[in-house]
Amino acid sequence: MSHIPTPEGLPGIRGLFAFRPETALPLNELVDVLLQGPNSLTPGERELIATYVSAQNDCYYCQTIHGAVAAAHLDGNEELVQKVRLDFANADISQKLKALMVIAGNVQKGGKQVTDQDVAAARREGASDIEIHDTVLIAAAFCMFNRYVDGLATWAPDDAEWYRDRGRKVAEQGYVNATRQYIPTLVGAGEKKIS
Amino acid sequence: MAHIRLPEGIPGILGPMAFSPETAKPLNALAEVLLRGPNTLTPAERELIATYVSSQNDCYFCQSAHGAVAAHHLGGNEKLVREMKLDFESAAISDKLKALLAIAGKVQKGGKQVKSDDIVRARQHGASDKEIHDTVLIAAAFCMYNRYVDGLATRAPDDPGLYRENGRRLAEEGYVNSTDALPVSGSR
Numbered sequence: 187m188s189h190i191p192t193p194e195g196l197p198g199i200r201g202l203f204a205f206r207p208e209t210a211l212p213l214n215e216l217v218d219v220l221l222q223g224p225n226s227l228t229p230g231e232r233e234l235i236a237t238y239v240s241a242q243n244d245c246y247y248c249q250t251i252h253g254a255v256a257a258a259h260l261d262g263n264e265e266l267v268q269k270v271r272l273d274f275a276n277a278d279i280s281q282k283l284k285a286l287m288v289i290a291g292n293v294q295k296g297g298k299q300v301t302d303q304d305v306a307a308a309r310r311e312g313a314s315d316i317e318i319h320d321t322v323l324i325a326a327a328f329c330m331f332n333r334y335v336d337g338l339a340t341w342a343p344d345d346a347e348w349y350r351d352r353g354r355k356v357a358e359q360g361y362v363n364a365t366r367q368y369i370p371t372l373v374g375a376g377e378k379k380i381s
Numbered sequence: 382m383a384h385i386r387l388p389e390g391i392p393g394i395l396g397p398m399a400f401s402p403e404t405a406k407p408l409n410a411l412a413e414v415l416l417r418g419p420n421t422l423t424p425a426e427r428e429l430i431a432t433y434v435s436s437q438n439d440c441y442f443c444q445s446a447h448g449a450v451a452a453h454h455l456g457g458n459e460k461l462v463r464e465m466k467l468d469f470e471s472a473a474i475s476d477k478l479k480a481l482l483a484i485a486g487k488v489q490k491g492g493k494q495v496k497s498d499d500i501v502r503a504r505q506h507g508a509s510d511k512e513i514h515d516t517v518l519i520a521a522a523f524c525m526y527n528r529y530v531d532g533l534a535t536r537a538p539d540d541p542g543l544y545r546e547n548g549r550r551l552a553e554e555g556y557v558n559s560t561d562a563l564p565v566s567g568s569r
Binding site: 292 | 384385386397400401402403406407408410411414415420438439440484485488491493494495499500510513514515517518520521522524525526527529530531532533534550551567568569
């Protein structure tokens with residue numbers, strides 16, 4: 187049972203978004219920019235970083251839903267997502283993404299764990315400043331989302347099809363739009379200025 | 382030296398925020414709602430939670446910056462902020478805030494560390510569902526901000542006067558427009 191009463195039928199972070207729409211808006215705007223905004227890292231790569239950090243934080247809901255979004259971006263390749271989660275160093279991903287995963291894993295342990303060597307290794311594989319910046323912020327943001335979801339003891343479905351379906355919707359529509367389907371009062375970026 | 386090329390002379394989180402205004406906007410909007418939005422917890426109480434979590438994460442810039450905002454809200458009581466950071470159970474704060482800080486400290490260690498007993502204690506001292514929710518999210522958010530600041534090895538000034546002035550400005554003017562005047566340097 188979750189630590190606070192949230193609306194019935196909304197699992198994971200969705201119940202918390204409905205409980206507190208005022209914070210749901212900037213949280214969804216943040217993931218839209220980080221995971222789906224214009225970027226030289228593909229949405230699939232960025233979702234893999236989010237999935238990996240959520241797995242390291244042992245957050246079942248986040249690693250499963252973002253794994254499903256990643257798979258939706260990767261032509262349904264759930265096997266690759268699973269491999270990245272368990273052993274990214276031997277997964278079929280680019281050397282650059284592996285180096286960024288090392289940085290993300292160190293951010294998960296603590297900001298000061300990221301070393302000059304980690305950053306130099308990512309640069310050698312062609313990572314840009316903005317890619318390193320976004321990797322650090324994606325990893326940091328999921329240290330927030332994971333704690334938010336588990337710190338309030340939200341419930342998570344165990345039906346793989348639920349995550350698959352939701353993953354496809356989010357991959358197609360983005361986070362703010364997908365969230366607005368169950369919180370109609372959520373006003374997206376550009377429609378109303380936050381004052 | 383920071384891990385990426387950030388604009389010169391801009392301390393702490395302000396450097397990456399200037400570097401990446403697209404992400405600065407929701408990051409500032411989140412801090413504004415959590416720390417200054419309408420709430421039964423005072424801005425000072427919420428800034429104390431942010432300061433405590435930042436000190437547990439050993440983030441010098443964040444604990445100094447938010448400690449200064451908290452002190453400004455508390456009429457300049459820097460001593461209380463220091464005492465709260467070192468040992469909140471003995472500090473001159475309400476029992477409710479102590480119970481909420483205990484929850485925040487658990488969130489800092491990991492979401493699953495928050496137990497039903499922690500929630501019961503907070504409720505016994507009058508904490509509402511929304512106050513518990515906001516405490517968890519403030520603590521979680523500072524696990525993000527702290528990692529963002531230290532994960533990029535940003536520079537933190539050590540002049541307390543600078544934090545004091547910045548704390549006054551943030552307490553009075555808020556977070557949303559706090560980075561608007563910074564030079565934009567990154568591009569996607």
